[in-house]
Amino acid sequence: MTRLGLQDTIAAVATAPGHAGVGVVRLSGPDALPLADRLFAGRRTPSRTPAGRFLYGQVLDEQGEALDDGLCLVFRGPHSYTGEDVAELQTHGSPAVLERVLTRALELGARAARPGEFTLRAYLAGRLDLSQAEAVLNLVNAQTETARRQATLGLQGALSERIAAVQRQVTRTLSAIQALLDYPEEGVPEEERDRPLRQAMAELRTLISTSRAGRLATRGARLAIVGRPNAGKSSLLNALLGYERSIVTSRPGTTRDYLEAQLELAGVPITLVDTAGLRLTDDEIEAAGVRQAETLARHADLVLLLEDGHQPRDPLPQLEGLPMLRVQTKQDLPPVWQDPAALTVSARTGEGLAELREAIRAALLGDAARSEVWLGSERQVDAARRALQHLEAATTLPDELASYELEQALQALSELTGRDVQEDVIDGVFRNFCVGK
Structure with a gap:
């Protein structure tokens, strides 16, 4: 094309x-x-x-x-x-x-x-440049104020400026090494060689750390609410939404299929997924719901694992290792156990909901919430990571080989902004656009 x-x-x-x-x-x-x-x-x-x-x-x-x-x-x-x-x-x-x-x-x-x-x-x-063109697509698709703001910053060239600053630092180091190779007797001050390289690597690490937040702000996040039957999953979903979306009863096992609802939280479009209660059951339909709940949890960006604080604790080891927040529910009733690592909430009174929302924000966005510019596409992340790998390699090699690694890093940075990139990469970017833009 x-x-x-x-x-x-x-x-x-x-x-x-x-x-x-x-x-x-x-x-x-x-x-x-x-x-x-x-x-x-x-x-x-x-x-x-x-x-x-x-x-x-x-x-x-x-x-x-x-x-x-x-x-x-x-x-x-x-x-x-x-x-x-x-x-x-x-x-x-x-x-x-x-x-x-x-x-x-x-x-x-x-x-x-x-x-x-x-x-x-x-x-x-x-x-x-190519990063600005990607920002156009992100702006068209923006569903939240955060996504709009990030896309606007990208379109205005904020990411391009950050990358240009990294390129200047790498070029300074490369020029210093080449001068040292040509005139070894002259020597090169540390601030002309090593300090720019350290600054470039630190900046790339900061940008790469924003990549998950950038993807979630653009495409949204899936948040699975899981737990034992009657742990308060449907009640919490309704409380987070602010209206009754899911039917709530005191009878365990009411939810057999999953239910989705949309919510914006911390500038991220979130799909909340209320799942069937996890337990062993002879009921074929409920067992299918349990298997589905486990699958949904494994594919979610974040899991809220709910445990009833009013009942004896019964852990769910099959969910270990997933990105997870542990939530102790029903805090309006006398608790029978305590876990300092768990968030405490009451869907009935609203106690702890603000803290839960903040914990979800931190889990999804991390330190990226404090950064002005986020990487918003897999292509950008890949180019930034390759550039960082070449810079890290340059710190461990003799000057002759370090020069090659620095040149490769500059190549990767140029790909990030599209100044030196293959046609199939360009085609891949614009193939995602709508007709008319």
Whole structure:
């Protein structure tokens, strides 16, 4: 996709499917404005309109009759989003109108845009680097304020700036080593060689530590609520949600299938999963629910293991080793055991819920909550980790071999921002975009 058809004029509906007050059909490419001249009739033609201006008029069909009233916004390369001439036709947001306008643009010679092709052209034109392009996708998909903020910081170049700072530190060390190899009698001060390398490694470790939080803020987290029957799982789910989503009874084993509910917590979209109570049972249906609960726990980002503080303790060893918070429930009743490592809550009174929410936030985000910029994709994490591995290797090798490792680290950092990256990697990034962006 990367090099195919980049000289074509492309068109796509740039607004979300469905009915809306306004819809947009976007054209970009060398013939975008001449094509808009034939598609739109206003007081002047789009090709004669200065950049940044808009026209009021009508979008025309093949007979010259009006498809709809609307606006035409004109942008000129290289200062447009794509770096090319762009025309955006704003009409009423009827799917029928937008489909007809797009069809007419294609009849006049435009090609249907591929997923992410507008942003791909912006990247290839140097308007964005690859990390900023990924931030565009994250911004489109953002479900929470935290995800929006992280995507906006990425789009503004905050991650690119952090990576550029690391590259400068690595380059300083590489230059110092090369100078030492060329002029060994001169020597190189420690602050010119080792200190920049230590700072670069520390910065990469900080960025890598944010990767889990970045992924969860973008795609969301699954939080499984598990425990023995009647441990208060459904009650806690309702208490966290603030409304009754799950049926609560005093009869053990009521929940036989799992139940999901959506919640935003600490800026992360969370899917809460209420599961069947874990116990040995001869009931075939309940046993299937127990197996399903164990599977859901193993695939969750975090497990809340609930234990009834009003009943004798009965541990669940099969869940050991999972990312887990232990929660002692029913604190409105006299407890019969205590565990300093367990959080204590009462779904009935709300006692301990604030502390539980904070513990969930800490378990999901960790120290990343204090960081301004998060790594948001597996591709970024992989490049950062490879760069760090090369830097760590450089600290253990003679100068001649250390220079090679530093060069490899710079290569990995360039891949992170997309300045030196293979076409299949670029295609993989933009394949996830929607059509029209």
